[in-house]
Amino acid sequence: MKTELHCHTNISDCPLSIEQVLDLALEQKISYLAITNHDTTKGLREAAERGLKYGIEVIPGIEISAFDFTRGRRVHILGYFIEPGHHAIEKLCQPLVEKRHRASEEMVHRLNQGGYTITWERCLELAQGGTGVYKQHIMHALKEANYTDSIYGPLYKKLFNRGQNGEKPGIAFIPMEYVDAKAAVAAVCQAGGVPVLAHPGQYGNFDMVPDLFEAGLQGIEVWHPLHDEKHEEEARRLAIKHSLIMTGGSDFHGEYGEQPVELGSKCPGIETLAALHARRALIKKKRNIGV
Structure with missing residues (x-):
């Protein structure tokens, strides 16, 4: 029984449809699949319904393209068990989708x-x-x-090419204005979801974890194809320090991925899913009592 917590479809930047991804998940014996397309919840309800026919529980998710304005770095925030179409997500992400x-x-x-x-x-x-x-x-x-x-x-x-370190930008490079990472964490919480910091080793986001934790961060992606042992070690350390859930996923993009990866190859284990469920219930309880 496998759990895949980071996966994209053709609704964002993967060439494979929901059905094709579900077919792959079935081949890899994945029982729980989080679909985390960039900056949108489009297709999540449909995916959940189709997943039932495959015997796969589709977890409604998102990956928000955000920014650490203090340190000048990109930050990606995953959200699990979010309400598709929630106004907080739409308000934050739809302008970004249109700008892209x-x-x-x-x-x-x-x-x-x-x-x-x-x-x-x-x-x-x-x-x-x-x-x-x-x-x-x-x-x-x-x-x-x-x-x-x-x-x-x-x-x-x-x-x-972004033109860093004295290099000339590429002819097709256009800078994007991303959303504030702390606002992304807050939006996921408002949508009833569990916010998790995605692949912090890729963008050098470890320094921002205390700020994100204060904003409501609940987890950190430890296992990722672009993480080496040092990245995993640092992510674990921060998870323990801030009581964050340790997650992982293949960040599957099919042919559009930066490197070939197999769906389900970074399975974090069923206990991670149980921890996300528990944290989701806690967030919901706090929202209901106005904490």
């Missing part, structure tokens, strides 16, 4: 000016059924046009 989509259109325009012959229409087709076009869809179109043989690789780094 508009930025992607401008990226394609800049690429066209730079001599790359792909179309915005094709990017829209690749993103059909989701919340908008991501850089991965643009790279997919470039791959189809034989400019590259991979989604992530030299061309991706060249086009979307």
